[in-house]
Amino acid sequence: MKVIGLLVNHTKPMAQDVARRLIEIIEKHGAAARIDEKTAETIGRDDICLPQSEFADHVDLLFVLGGDGTILGFARQFAKTGLPLLGINIGHLGFLSEAEPQDLEDSVKRVLDGNYCLENRLMLEAQVERGGQVIYQDLIALNDIGIVKDRFGTMVTNRLFVDDMYVDQYTGDGLLVSTPTGSTAYSLSCGGPIVSPHIDVMLITPICPHTLHSRPLVIAADQEVRVEVTGTHEEMVLLVDGQDFRTLENHDIIRVKQAAYKTKLIKWRDREFYEVLRRKLHNAP
Ligand SMILES: NC(=O)c1ccc[n+]([C@@H]2O[C@H](COP(=O)([O-])OP(=O)(O)OC[C@H]3O[C@@H](n4cnc5c(N)ncnc54)[C@H](O)[C@@H]3O)[C@@H](O)[C@H]2O)c1
Numbered sequence: 001m002k003v004i005g006l007l008v009n010h011t012k013p014m015a016q017d018v019a020r021r022l023i024e025i026i027e028k029h030g031a032a033a034r035i036d037e038k039t040a041e042t043i044g045r046d047d048i049c050l051p052q053s054e055f056a057d058h059v060d061l062l063f064v065l066g067g068d069g070t071i072l073g074f075a076r077q078f079a080k081t082g083l084p085l086l087g088i089n090i091g092h093l094g095f096l097s098e099a100e101p102q103d104l105e106d107s108v109k110r111v112l113d114g115n116y117c118l119e120n121r122l123m124l125e126a127q128v129e130r131g132g133q134v135i136y137q138d139l140i141a142l143n144d145i146g147i148v149k150d151r152f153g154t155m156v157t158n159r160l161f162v163d164d165m166y167v168d169q170y171t172g173d174g175l176l177v178s179t180p181t182g183s184t185a186y187s188l189s190c191g192g193p194i195v196s197p198h199i200d201v202m203l204i205t206p207i208c209p210h211t212l213h214s215r216p217l218v219i220a221a222d223q224e225v226r227v228e229v230t231g232t233h234e235e236m237v238l239l240v241d242g243q244d245f246r247t248l249e250n251h252d253i254i255r256v257k258q259a260a261y262k263t264k265l266i267k268w269r270d271r272e273f274y275e276v277l278r279r280k281l282h283n284a285p
């Protein structure tokens with residue numbers, strides 16, 4: 001029997017109702033659901049309650065109830081488990097989600113029939129060195145690692161090396177190292193190219209560079225990015241998917257490479273990325 005773990009963003013007013021309906025449908029089709037303590041208490045289903053830390057050993061796949069931010073958070077939390085993940089959009093844009101709350105019956109049937117494709121999305125792994133010591137490591141991102149100034153109206157200078165070869169120095173709001181998934185997020189706003197999620201590359205995009213010549217770079221996924229950071233105001237941070245952060249100091253060294261694991265996103269049809277682009281980022285049918 002297939003077991004589906006439900007990952008719920010509790011800040012979404014619709015989340016509990018969608019979870020309740022999903023569980024009914026999953027059980028009607030002869031499969032089982034597992035939910036965290038808070039959801040179990042709210043909807044009165046203690047019998048299927050399981051701590052999220054035990055999902056990896058007891059569920060076959062994950063349904064994520066939220067928007068893009070929720071998917072990013074749970075993708076990082078469950079990165080090492082290799083569990084496939086289906087986004088059910090109860091957020092705003094839902095670029096990374098495949099299902100909508102009005103399609104729950106169809107979505108459950110497809111998943112239980114195995115009628116879907118898996119997209120393996122590259123993730124990044126970053127570490128920070130200070131004075132020759134590694135001070136932060138295992139920082140995993142699905143979208144992007146940002147090395148940015150932390151105060152409106154100041155600048156940061158990033159010296160960029162790829163595989164120990166000096167590339168350039170970027171002064172401005174910062175530098176993003178993005179995955180193909182992240183190419184449609186912050187990097188897009190900074191003039192970066194849209195990268196198909198079906199190729200494994202890393203993207204380096206300057207954020208508001210104060211030069212005439214700085215351009216985004218696409219490098220191979222097996223290369224290592226090294227950034228040396230300085231800021232006259234010394235207020236700089238490393239951002240992980242825009243959600244998690246670490247404070248940086250002058251001369252910190254940030255290394256970014258592809259992570260050892262990937263996020264497996266459930267998609268109904270293979271290679272439908274361009275349709276999602278048109279629909280979600282261009283408002284086109
Ligand atoms: N100026 C900008 O465009 C800007 C600034 C900061 C952060 N971001 C992005 O926001 C991401 C975090 O997302 P969040 O939802 O937690 O924050 P958030 O709620 O502030 O949302 C940012 C927006 O980006 C969208 N988004 C997130 N990931 C996406 C992706 N891979 N493709 C297309 N759209 C995407 C979200 O749906 C939302 O509309 C960061 O990884 C960063 O890339 C963008």
Ligand SMILES: Nc1ncnc2c1ncn2[C@@H]1O[C@H](COP(=O)(O)OP(=O)(O)OP(=O)(O)O)[C@@H](O)[C@H]1O
Pocket residue numbers: 008009010011066067068069070071073074090091092093094095
């Ligand atoms: N697992 C989680 N549990 C609780 N809150 C979360 C979780 N993941 C994200 N959040 C918070 O929920 C809020 C909104 O989440 P999310 O980004 O998924 O929705 P959205 O902004 O409505 O959708 P979208 O990003 O698709 O436009 C954010 O403040 C985010 O930090």
